[in-house]
Amino acid sequence: MTDLFDVIHAQRAHRAFADRPVADADLARILDAAVYAPSAENKQPWEFVVVRDPAGRAAIGALIERAWNSAGKAFSHTRLSPALLTDVDAGATGGIAAAPVHIVVGADTERGLRQTVAESIFPAVQNLMLAAGAIGLGTALTTIAVGYADELRAIVGFPETVRPMAVIPVGYPARPLGPPAREPFAHHTHRDRYGDRWA
Numbered sequence: 001m002t003d004l005f006d007v008i009h010a011q012r013a014h015r016a017f018a019d020r021p022v023a024d025a026d027l028a029r030i031l032d033a034a035v036y037a038p039s040a041e042n043k044q045p046w047e048f049v050v051v052r053d054p055a056g057r058a059a060i061g062a063l064i065e066r067a068w069n070s071a072g073k074a075f076s077h078t079r080l081s082p083a084l085l086t087d088v089d090a091g092a093t094g095g096i097a098a099a100p101v102h103i104v105v106g107a108d109t110e111r112g113l114r115q116t117v118a119e120s121i122f123p124a125v126q127n128l129m130l131a132a133g134a135i136g137l138g139t140a141l142t143t144i145a146v147g148y149a150d151e152l153r154a155i156v157g158f159p160e161t162v163r164p165m166a167v168i169p170v171g172y173p174a175r176p177l178g179p180p181a182r183e184p185f186a187h188h189t190h191r192d193r194y195g196d197r198w199a
Contacts, residue, residue, distance in 0.1 A: 002134045011130065012180050014138030015091025017099045017171030026135055027101065027170070033131035039120035045112030046124050049156040051102040059155045060104070060167055061097020063145040068092035072144055096142060099169030103128070104152065106162040114163075121165045128168065138173035141166060 031048055039045065051057055072092065076085060096102075105125055107117035129139045145152050145167050152164045189198035 004130075004134075007130050007133045010179060011133050012138075012177040013091075013140040014169070014171075014173045014177065015087060015095040015140055016174035017095070017138060017169065018174050019098075020100070020172045022101050022137065022171055026137065027103075029135065030128050030131040030137070030170070031103075034124040034128035037120075037123035037127045039123070040112060040116035043112035043120065045108045045117055045120050047106040047108055047158070047162050049104040049106070049158070051104060051156065052100065056155055057097055057099070057102050060102050060145060060152065061094065063148045063151055063155075064096055064142065064167070065093050067144040067147050091140065092144070096140065096167075096169045099171040101170040103168040103170055104156045104158075104164060105166040105168060106153075106156075106158050107165050108162050110161045117163060117165065125166055125168065132170060136172065137170055139168050139170050141168065143167075 027050060031050075034048070035044065035046065051060065068089070069092075073085075073089060076088065080088065105121060107121050109117065112120050125141060129141065132139045143166050146164045149164050152158075152167075153160075153162070156164075158164060186198045190196050191198060
């Protein structure tokens, strides 16, 4: 078994994928990990649609690209480093669409409170992504397509009561990525009161 801390310290957003299929058994493993996440009132409002169909993936990719080109890129232009902007641009304009699997994550608002769906859904997404990393798969958390929620809902057949929350591309990474750039936790940790630094 891969050490959990090693997986956490290696987690990166993958936006380019190898042309290699992902087995159903591996998808089942990561989806099983997802549903062991905590959720508000234990309502477990998550719904997952695993999209392998090329037409469905292309339609989702087109939504991501449209959202990126219409507002996302301009918004991010001054916020991201040039290298990260180039990477995100490549992902949004085809890299993510080329992933062999898209997992569209929704929240059933009849099974969970609308006010707490994010608190329930995103722990499940993190479990899924860590589990994927543990077995050698790459993922990325993308939410830009939910700006076209009705269109995304139509692509995957979600009823009105299921709110699209994220699209997770899944596949074998096209290239290895180095460790993530993170500041030490002590830079953002305080003892008892804000301003009393951890170390």
